Amino acid sequence: MAGNGALPTAGDMHTEGVARAYDRWAPIYDLVFGKVFARGRSAAIAAAERIGGRILEVGVGTGLSLPHYSARSRLVGVDLSAPMLAKARERVARLALRNVEQLDVMDAEHLAFADASFDVVVAQYVVTAVPNPEAALDEFLRVARPGGEIVITTRIGADAGLRGTIESLLSPLVNRLGWRTEFSWQRYQDWVDRTAGVSVIERRPLPPLGHFSLIRLRKSDAA
Numbered sequence: 001m002a003g004n005g006a007l008p009t010a011g012d013m014h015t016e017g018v019a020r021a022y023d024r025w026a027p028i029y030d031l032v033f034g035k036v037f038a039r040g041r042s043a044a045i046a047a048a049e050r051i052g053g054r055i056l057e058v059g060v061g062t063g064l065s066l067p068h069y070s071a072r073s074r075l076v077g078v079d080l081s082a083p084m085l086a087k088a089r090e091r092v093a094r095l096a097l098r099n100v101e102q103l104d105v106m107d108a109e110h111l112a113f114a115d116a117s118f119d120v121v122v123a124q125y126v127v128t129a130v131p132n133p134e135a136a137l138d139e140f141l142r143v144a145r146p147g148g149e150i151v152i153t154t155r156i157g158a159d160a161g162l163r164g165t166i167e168s169l170l171s172p173l174v175n176r177l178g179w180r181t182e183f184s185w186q187r188y189q190d191w192v193d194r195t196a197g198v199s200v201i202e203r204r205p206l207p208p209l210g211h212f213s214l215i216r217l218r219k220s221d222a223a
Contacts (some may be wrong), residue, residue, distance in 0.1 A: 027050040037151075040153035040206050041065050043214045044124050047151045050072065054101075056143060058108050058136070063088030070185035071099050076118070078106035104199030116145040124153045125212075128183045134191050141198055141219055150198075150217040153206065156185050188215065197223030 036062070042091055045068050046056050052073050056067060060077030063083045069075055075222050076096075079085050081192045082105050092100045106112055108123070120141040127133045202216040 012152045026121070029187045033156070039208075040212050040214065041124060042068070044122050045069055046149050047149070047214065047216055048122050051120050051149055054117070055120045055122060055128070056111075056113070058111070058121060058123045058140065059129075060085070060088055060103065063091040063103075065124065066092060066097055066100055067095050067124075069099070073099060075100045076102045076104075078104050078111070080105065080107060109139060111139045113143045115142055115145045116148075119145055119148050120151060121148070122151045127152055127154050129191050133183070134188070137187040137191055138195070141195065141217075141223075144219045146219055146223050147221045148219050149201075150215075150219070152215040153212060154215065155183065155211060156205075157215045183188060185213075192217070 007107045020061060041064060045065055049070055052070065052072045054076070055069065055172065057075065058079075060066070060079050061081075066077065066088065073106075077085075077100065079088070082149045085105060088103050091097070092103065104112075108126060111131055115181050121144050123136070123140060127136060130136045136193060137150075144150055165215050192200055197220040199220070200215070201218045202214065204214050206214055
């Protein structure tokens with residue numbers, strides 16, 4: 001783990017290291033990243049609200065998203081960082097968010113919920129910041145109900161071309177923000193192709209520059 005308090009780098013992605021890094025960021029996370037991720041946050045919430053019901057937000061952090069869901073939606077949030085969740089609990093209490101059922105420290109790769117517990121699983125800027133992204137995706141699918149959705153906002157790396165070259169040059173800086181520059185769309189597609197009962201129903205770049213994307217996955221009715 002970098003000694004300067006930066007977010008975890010791609011080469012330092014083990015569970016304890018990720019947790020410690022975000023623990024250090026908790027006091028200023030909203031100030032630093034609140035506006036940066038605002039458009040993706042709005043897009044993810046809008047996608048989740050199309051289904052509504054019981055929604056799990058993995059990597060809920062300080063709870064920035066929670067006030068923006070409909071009061072009809074029942075919300076559960078988990079995060080690896082206890083200090084981040086303390087901020088989320090403060091937000092829930094301050095805003096009297098009665099639709100928030102539960103906030104718990106939990107590993108995205110080992111969710112302590114029964115199968116088919118949620119109508120929607122939301123993961124904002126989480127997949128490329130966990131040690132084993134495919135294991136996290138497996139867990140998202142497991143806890144989603146048949147016919148439910150997984151809504152992801154994430155950074156999609158370029159496979160080739162000018163953007164790929166630029167991303168390679170920026171890799172040392174971007175990795176300090178906890179995003180794998182090599183995490184291309186193909187990695188998601190490979191997971192979908194080998195995983196029974198899931199399909200891609202939407203993939204679109206998010207403004208302003210398209211470096212982040214919204215991905216919606218649907219769990220089949222028969223899964």
